[in-house]
Amino acid sequence: xxxxxxxxxxxxxxxxxxxxxxxxxxxxxxxxxxxxxxxxxxxxxxxxxxxxxxxxxxxxxxxxxxxxxxxxxxxxxxxxxxxxxxxxxxxxxxxxxxxxxxxxxxxxxxxxxxxxxxxxxxxxxxxxxxxxxxxxxxxxxxxxxxxxxxxxxxxxxxxxxxxxxxxxxxxxxxxxxxxxxxxxxxxxxxxxxxxxxxxxxxxxxxxxxxxxxxxxxxxxxxxxxxxxxxxxxxxxxxxxxxxxxxxxxxxxxxxxxxxxxxxxxxxxxxxxxxxxxxxxxxxxxxxxxxxxxxxxxxxxxxxxxxxxxxxxxxxxxxxxxxxxxxxxxxxxxxxxxxxxxxxxxxxxxxxxxxxxxxxxxxxxxxxxxxxxxxxxxxxxxxxxxxxxxxxxxxxxxxxxxxxxxxxxxxxxxxxxxxxxxxxxxxxxxxxxxxxxxxxxxxxxxxxxxxxxxxxxxxxxxxxxxxxxxxxxxxxxxxxxxxxxxxxxxxxxxxxxxxxxxxxxxxxxxxxxxxxxxxxxxxxxxxxxxxxxxxxxxxxxxxxxxxxxxxxxxxxxxxxxxxxxxxxxxxxxxxxxxxxxxxxxxxxxxxxxxxxxxxxxxxxxxxxxxxxxxxxxxxxxxxxxxxxxxxxxxxxxxxxxxxxxxxxxxxxxxxxxxxxxxxx
Amino acid sequence: xxxxxxxxxxxxxxxxxxxxxxxxxxxxxxxxxxxxxxxxxxxxxxxxxxxxxxxxxxxxxxxxxxxxxxxxxxxxxxxxxxxxxxxxxxxxxxxxxxxxxxxxxxxxxxxxxxxxxxxxxxxxxxxxxxxxxxxxxxxxxxxxxxxxxxxxxxxxxxxxxxxxxxxxxxxxxxxxxxxxxxxxxxxxxxxxxxxxxxxxxxxxxxxxxxxxxxxxxxxxxxxxxxxxxxxxxxxxxxxxxxxxxxxxxxxxxxxxxxx
Numbered sequence: 001x002x003x004x005x006x007x008x009x010x011x012x013x014x015x016x017x018x019x020x021x022x023x024x025x026x027x028x029x030x031x032x033x034x035x036x037x038x039x040x041x042x043x044x045x046x047x048x049x050x051x052x053x054x055x056x057x058x059x060x061x062x063x064x065x066x067x068x069x070x071x072x073x074x075x076x077x078x079x080x081x082x083x084x085x086x087x088x089x090x091x092x093x094x095x096x097x098x099x100x101x102x103x104x105x106x107x108x109x110x111x112x113x114x115x116x117x118x119x120x121x122x123x124x125x126x127x128x129x130x131x132x133x134x135x136x137x138x139x140x141x142x143x144x145x146x147x148x149x150x151x152x153x154x155x156x157x158x159x160x161x162x163x164x165x166x167x168x169x170x171x172x173x174x175x176x177x178x179x180x181x182x183x184x185x186x187x188x189x190x191x192x193x194x195x196x197x198x199x200x201x202x203x204x205x206x207x208x209x210x211x212x213x214x215x216x217x218x219x220x221x222x223x224x225x226x227x228x229x230x231x232x233x234x235x236x237x238x239x240x241x242x243x244x245x246x247x248x249x250x251x252x253x254x255x256x257x258x259x260x261x262x263x264x265x266x267x268x269x270x271x272x273x274x275x276x277x278x279x280x281x282x283x284x285x286x287x288x289x290x291x292x293x294x295x296x297x298x299x300x301x302x303x304x305x306x307x308x309x310x311x312x313x314x315x316x317x318x319x320x321x322x323x324x325x326x327x328x329x330x331x332x333x334x335x336x337x338x339x340x341x342x343x344x345x346x347x348x349x350x351x352x353x354x355x356x357x358x359x360x361x362x363x364x365x366x367x368x369x370x371x372x373x374x375x376x377x378x379x380x381x382x383x384x385x386x387x388x389x390x391x392x393x394x395x396x397x398x399x400x401x402x403x404x405x406x407x408x409x410x411x412x413x414x415x416x417x418x419x420x421x422x423x424x425x426x427x428x429x430x431x432x433x434x435x436x437x438x439x440x441x442x443x444x445x446x447x448x449x450x451x452x453x454x455x456x457x458x459x460x461x462x463x464x465x466x467x468x469x470x471x472x473x474x475x476x477x478x479x480x481x482x483x484x485x486x487x488x489x490x491x492x493x494x495x496x497x498x499x500x501x502x503x504x505x506x507x508x509x510x511x512x513x514x515x516x517x518x519x520x521x522x523x524x525x526x527x528x529x530x531x532x533x534x535x536x537x538x539x540x541x542x543x544x545x546x547x548x549x550x551x552x553x554x555x556x557x558x559x560x561x562x563x564x565x566x567x568x569x570x571x572x573x574x575x576x577x578x579x580x581x582x583x584x585x586x587x588x589x590x591x592x593x594x595x596x597x598x599x600x601x602x603x604x605x606x607x608x609x610x611x612x613x614x615x616x617x618x619x620x621x622x623x624x625x626x627x628x629x630x631x632x633x634x635x636x637x638x639x640x641x642x643x644x645x646x647x648x649x650x651x652x653x654x655x656x657x658x659x660x661x662x663x
Numbered sequence: 664x665x666x667x668x669x670x671x672x673x674x675x676x677x678x679x680x681x682x683x684x685x686x687x688x689x690x691x692x693x694x695x696x697x698x699x700x701x702x703x704x705x706x707x708x709x710x711x712x713x714x715x716x717x718x719x720x721x722x723x724x725x726x727x728x729x730x731x732x733x734x735x736x737x738x739x740x741x742x743x744x745x746x747x748x749x750x751x752x753x754x755x756x757x758x759x760x761x762x763x764x765x766x767x768x769x770x771x772x773x774x775x776x777x778x779x780x781x782x783x784x785x786x787x788x789x790x791x792x793x794x795x796x797x798x799x800x801x802x803x804x805x806x807x808x809x810x811x812x813x814x815x816x817x818x819x820x821x822x823x824x825x826x827x828x829x830x831x832x833x834x835x836x837x838x839x840x841x842x843x844x845x846x847x848x849x850x851x852x853x854x855x856x857x858x859x860x861x862x863x864x865x866x867x868x869x870x871x872x873x874x875x876x877x878x879x880x881x882x883x884x885x886x887x888x889x890x891x892x893x894x895x896x897x898x899x900x901x902x903x904x905x906x907x908x909x910x911x912x913x914x915x916x917x918x919x920x921x922x
Contacts, residue, residue, distance in 0.1 A: 055795030062802035069806040078818035112721055124803070128810035153748030155739055173739020173749065174732065177700055177758070180751040181683045182692035193735075196701050200728040207722055244732065251729040258722055265716055272712040273730055280733035283740055509816030514874035516845045519822050526843070530828060624818025649826040650910040651845075662892050662915040 052110040054117070057096050061121045064092030069128040072504035078624035086503050090493065091486045093121045094227070098485040101220040102462055102478050111220035112206050118224050119202035123195055126237040129504045133521070133549075134187060136238035137612035140544035141165055143186040143239065145172035147548065150179050160553050161543055167333030170284025171241040186548070190239035198237065201247035202226070208254040209452055211261060212413055213406075215459075222455035228388065228488035229447035230496030236444060245285030246444065248277045249292055252318075253448075256299070257412060260313040267312060274318055282325040289329065291445050293322040295415065302411035377499040388491020389427065391484050392454055396420060399457030419449030440496065458485075498613060505617035518618040520609070523602065523654050524550035531600065537562045537593055538602035541615020542654070546602070555596055563610060565589045566603060567635055590642065590659070599660050603636040605653045619653070628653065669770045676703055676762045680755045699758055705730035707765035714772035734761055821846035821873070825899045825910035830880055835917040836887060840897045841878045844871035851902035852909070858883045858916060859893045887918030 067089030074081040097118045101111060130136070134143055141162045148157040148166070155169035166172070171193070178189035202223050210219035226232065236243055252274055259270035282289045296319035303314040310316055400417055403409070423446040429439035458481055465477025473479075493502070507518045517525065524545035527534065536546055536554040540563070543556030556562050568589075593601065607629045608615040619628045636655050639645055644661035675698070682695035705727035709717070717723060738757050742749045822845050830837030844850055849872050857864040862884065869877050887893055892915050899910040 051792050055792040055799065058799035059795050059802065062799040062806065066802050066806040066809070069810040073809050073812065073814055076816065077814040078816045108721070112724075124806065128806060131807075131810045132813075149739070149749055153750050155743040155749070169739055169743075170736035173743075174735035176739060176749050177735050177754045178696060180749065181700075181754055182696050183689050184693055188693070192697070192701070193732075196728055197732060200725060200732060203721070203725045204729065207725055210721075244736065248729060248733060248736075251725060254722075254725065258718065265714065266718070269713040269716070272708065273726060273733075276708075276733045276737070277729060280736040284736050506816040506819050508813060509819055510813045511815060511821075511847050511873040514872065515813065516816075516819075516821065516847070516873050518819075519845070522822070522824060522843070522845055526824060526826065530826070530841075618816055618819035619822075621818045621820060624816075627820075646827070646915060647911065647913045648828060649824065650912050651824045652822045652910070662917065 051113075052106050053100050054110050054113050057100055057114060058117055060096040061093045061117055064089045064094075065121050065124045065128070067092060068125045072128050075503045076506045076509070078506055078618075078620060080624060081503070083499075083503060087490055090122075090125065090233075090490060093118065093125070094224070094489045095482045095486045098221070098224055099475075099478055099482040101217070101224060102458060102481055104217060106220070108210070108216040111216050112203060115202050115206050115220055115223045116199055118227070119198050120195070122227060122233055123198045123237055126234055127191060129234075129502075132187075133507055133616075134190070134239060135507065135616050136234070136240070137540075137544065138162075138240040139190070139238050140548045142171055142175075142241060143190065144547040144551075145169070146175040146179060146186045146190070147551070149173060149176040159547075160555050161547055161557070164286070164333065165241065168241050168284055168286060170280055171239075171244045174244065186239075194237065194239055194243050197244050197247040201250055204247060204250040204254045205448070205451070208250065208257055209455065211254070211257045212410055212416075212452065213456070218452075218455045218459060221458050222451045225454050225458070225485070225488065226447060226451040228392070228451070228454075228485075228492040229444055230440060230492045231444045232496075233489075233493040234497045234502070235440075241285040242288060242441075242444075245281050245288035248281045248284070249288050249445075250448065252277045252281070252292060253295070253412065256296075256313075256315050256318070257410070260410075275321065278318065278322050278325065282322075282329050286330075286333070287441065289322070289326045293319065293326045296322050298415055299411050302414060306411060308411075377494070381494050381499055384487060385491040385494040388488045388495070389424075391488055391491075392450060393424060395454045395457035395461075396424070396450075398460045399453035399455070402456040402460050403453055413452070416449030416452045419446040420453040422446055423450045501613050505614070507617050509618070518616060519606075519651050519654055520545050520604070520616055521549075522651060523649070523656070524548075524552075526649065527552050534600050535596075535598050536600045536602055536656075537565060537596070537598040539563065539566050539604050539609035539615070540612045542602050542604050542609050544612065545616060555598055560592055560596060565593065565601070567610065567631055568638075593659060599658060600648070601639055601657045601659060603639060603655045603657060605630040605633070605636055607631065609654075666770060669766050672703075672707065672766050673763055676759055676766075679703070680759050684751055684755050699755075699762075700735060701731050702727055703731070703762045704734040704758060704765070705732075707762045707769060708734070710769035710774040711765040711772065714769070714774050717774065734758070817847070819847065821848075823850065823852070823871075823899065823901075823910060825897065825912050827895065827897055827912040827914040829914070836919055837880050837882050838895050838914045838916060839878055840881055840912070841876065842869055842871065842899065843876040844873055846871075846873055848873065853900045853902070853905065854879075855898045855900070856881050857896050857898075859895075883916060887916065889918045889920050891918040892916070893918075 068086055071081045071083075071086040071089065097114050100106060101114055106114070134140055141159060142165065144161075145157065145159055145166055148159075149155055149169070149172045155166070155173055157166050159165050174193055175186060175189045178184060178192060179186060182189075205223040205226055206216075206219045208219075209222040210216050213219060213222075229236075236246070255270050255274045255277070259267055259274070262270070278292065281292055296315050300310075300314055300316035300319045303316075304310060308314060400420070403413055403417060406413070423443060426439050426442050426446060429442075461481055462477060465480060467474075469476030507521055509516050520542050523542065527536070527546055527550040532551060534552055536543070536552050538546055538554050538556050540556045543554045543562075546552045546554040558564075602609075606615070606619070620626065630653065639655075639657040639659065640647070642657075642659050642661070644659075646658045646661040647655060648658045649656035679695045679699035683692050683699055686692045686695065708730045709723055709726040718726070738754070738761070739749055742753050742757060745753065747753050824841070824843040824845065826841045828839050828841075829835070830839050840854065840856060842852060842854065849870065852869045852871070854867045854869055855864045856867075856879075858881070865881075867879065871877060881895060881897075883893065895914045895916055897912050897914075898908050900907065901909050
């Protein structure tokens with residue numbers, strides 16, 4: 001019993017719960033103790049089983065999902081619904097679940113069910129945003145890979161936009177299983193697969209946290225608090241290889257910890273799941289495999305230095321396996337180093353330059369590209385996002401103290417403590433322009449530790465608040481904690497995605513029963529039907545639609561520098577009077593296009609054409625939103641300097657040139 | 664796992680595989696493939712790995728899901744190196760093989776199945792709980808239905824596509840001009856096509872509903888000299904702004920080789 005609760009009777013709730021729910025959990029049967037529960041004298045004894053409040057909470061959650069879906073639909077109808085409606089829906093999903101979980105009443109079964117319900121409902125929010133078409137930046141890339149696997153019956157194809165991705169075929173292979181056996185689209189197959197992965201993630205966190213804390217209450221709270229990480233609501237729910245790998249990563253941690261609570265045959269039984277999942281992670285996502293290798297190595301070393309030696313349950317063998325497989329796959333997927341190292345080195349350089357003052361810092365809540373005008377984040381949203389970090393920071397020392405004082409602390413718990421502290425240090429990277437994305441991705445892993453620690457803090461707070469509120473409102477303490485949780489969830493989501501992009505934008509619509517499509521989507525579908533074998537140069541957003549659903553070969557971005565080819569205005573003939581030197585278009589742009597064998601250029605005047613988050617939807621009238629900002633006409637007309645070129649397609653803002661024309 | 668239970672597992676697996684591969688309705692195939700891909704492999708592997716000492720139900724649930732996902736992620740790699748590669752049949756065979764193979768191991772190890780001991784008073788569903796759950800399902804289904812419902816985007820900016828491509832087939836003296844309306848109302852256009860700089864333009868009046876497409880083949884009035892390229896220009900005007908070029912495309916026509 002921890003000293004915090006020395007004056008309070010702590011009934012032997014865990015063994016009783018364990019016996020009553022009949023799940024045979026031997027976690028506490030003579031095993032070393034973990035953290036004590038914080039059941040206080042005023043709390044009702046845990047329920048004996050059954051559904052508890054799950055049906056009522058499910059109704060709240062479904063209503064929250066309905067509100068979010070309604071908001072998205074109104075936005076697609078260009079009715080400009082208030083964002084507050086959307087966030088109210090999110091809170092209606094999150095707050096009742098937390099309110100119930102923080103109570104000592106629910107059974108472990110109900111807690112797990114609530115965690116699963118919560119995760120699936122939030123996934124439903126993402127689905128409701130994009131039910132008919134992938135619109136997240138990485139989704140197009142992985143959908144293309146899946147289509148290629150189905151078309152060619154083989155892995156390791158080519159992806160012109162993100163060449164490293166086919167080298168990690170776990171996701172595309174898995175998707176092809178569902179697609180080829182049923183004929184369903186990559187959209188439906190991807191949704192199902194990632195949905196299963198999300199459920200695995202949160203349930204895996206629950207089991208992991210329960211084993212480490214010995215307390216299903218901490219487990220439930222920790223699993224839902226994890227949703228406060230900035231990538232959980234949208235970025236981490238997209239159809240992407242990380243979205244499959246991270247749940248498997250959590251599963252490996254869970255399996256390692258479960259393995260320790262067993263002996264003999266069961267100890268060996270866990271080897272198969274750990275090995276299989278490790279293999280699966282290595283072939284699915286590079287960063288997650290390195291994170292797994294790093295944490296296993298750290299665990300193995302910690303085990304040794306904590307006096308537990310090298311014998312099982314020291315996971316050094318699994319660490320060797322993870323390191324060996326990751327290095328082997330790095331050699332197989334040789335493009336990985338070329339893909340990751342510039343990102344990492346730019347992050348370091350940018351961070352150093354920002355610290356030393358050589359470069360300006362990045363403003364929070366801004367895009368890295370200053371050329372694109374963004375909807376600004378309202379002050380209330382910024383305050384909420386910062387308050388979320390503040391709540392987590394305030395909770396941190398209390399959680400660390402409680403966790404640290406648990407007897408016989410598990411090495412993974414020590415790593416969680418380290419991760420929870422490091423999370424705040426990594427937040428500083430968000431001020432460096434080229435490092436914020438690295439910080440964002442790292443935060444997803446570190447938040448596992450922070451969620452565990454924060455859950456412990458939540459129980460400390462509950463114990464303190466219990467009995468201090470007004471007698472007429474004994475639930476006030478839980479309500480306050482639930483409100484803090486709501487801030488964490490909403491604030492995290494705001495920090496992880498542009499404010500104006502949370503709610504759906506119209507990509508398709510109906511007019512008198514007929515379907516109309518946004519301009520870039522119309523281009524992509526035109527290309528599919530008319531130039532299926534064409535090779536294109538396009539801006540980032542247009543390129544993604546040309547990949548899927550266009551099915552075309554397309555290059556974009558800065559390496560090679562397609563972006564400047566599209567956006568720069570070159571000299572016109574009238575400007576070339578006194579000294580008619582070779583124009584930039586002639587000096588490097590056209591040779592680059594020829595070297596890459598890119599016959600068609602998509603000249604998009606919309607600034608959004610380069611915006612991989614916002615570039616896919618209709619342009620809007622002022623009544624419906626922000627009208628598009630456009631590049632000068634010269635940025636498009638420069639391609640007409642090429643004598644043989646033809647202007648093959650014109651939809652107003654988007655023009656396609658065939659630079660080889662009559663060849 | 665007893666023999667009878669294994670037979671049930673095998674029947675379920677083979678049944679799901681057969682329906683997933685052969686059912687005429689996609690929805691039916693999807694319903695069959697979900698347990699085959701996302702549950703049964705993990706279920707069988709868990710039974711095989713843990714034998715007579717299965718972990719508690721909550722852990723098993725995670726094992727079923729995670730191991731199924733791992734099998735899917737790794738299965739593609741295996742099939743990649745086999746003749747035939749990744750296709751519906753090979754996937755079906757692989758998943759069936761994993762489930763049945765693990766099931767056989769589970770039988771030999773005497774694995775236990777089922778959710779475990781039932782507790783007193785658990786899983787009792789009374790009327791109010793049932794009503795709330797139904798309500799939640801209905802509300803959730805409504806959310807899904809609303810999300811999937813196409814809606815008019817009245818403040819979206821419509822547009823028109825105009826294109827010009829070489830004529831289909833080997834006729835190099837023809838180009839195809841296409842017009843597609845993604846406008847938000849019926850739109851009347853005038854299409855002007857000029858072959859070369861000296862020829863008179865040809866006009867066509869076109870009326871399109873939203874979503875309509877019109878394609879025309881354009882040939883010069885007289886055959887061109889062999890090997891000579893002539894530029895073709897098509898300009899589109901709307902009825903509302905008859906003097907403003909709304910869309911413009913260009914192409915080339917080449918005189919056919921002489922005989």
